Amino acid sequence: DIQMTQSPSSLSASVGDRVTITCQASQDISNSLNWYQQKPGKAPKLLIYDASTLETGVPSRFSGSGSGTDFTCTISSLQPEDVATYYCQQFDNVPTWTFGQGTKVEIK
């Protein structure tokens, strides 16, 4: 099974800060990596798919990069509405999908 490891598990940053979340796969998954945002009490929302493609309607301050085993999700200028938990998810070995353990983002 492919394991996904996110870091950090939580972070606190100021409004306007650049925030980077990393996700590491236990084996090469090419660009088969998606990112989701989940706000408290809500369903997850797709942010980025295929490692770097922004889902329609997602603000341009979000971006994704990486391939192989190492990936990043970046918020270029943190906003109060970005407070959420972020998850990466691999789809290299469908029909099994695996999520990272999540990164909780808070405002300092």
Add this chain to the structure above:
Amino acid sequence: EVQLVESGGGLVQPGGSLRLSCAASGIIVSRNYMSWVRQAPGKGLEWVSVIYPGGSTFYADSVKGRFTISRDNSENTLSLQMNSLRVDDTAMYYCARELAGHFDLWGRGSLVTVSS
């Protein structure tokens, strides 16, 4: 409006059964790859099961042999029959559409609590 609405959750004793449903509007369930994804309280996301347009079904090892995914084409609904429930099956269960590897459409979830 395109949406998925789950129902059927509740409190059940260990060893019991429960059936979740997901009513779809704006999409045709039988033409899509439909999954169930769960989230234990305070924990991360775990994919549970998928049904393909052709009818093939797949399960996570943690639920294989206990859960059954199905769909009703006439009602445009997705279901998850859960048997032999365990305490660690306690979670919010989401139905979601899978599109080229990513889950682009999610319901609001249905809470299943397994406790004596």
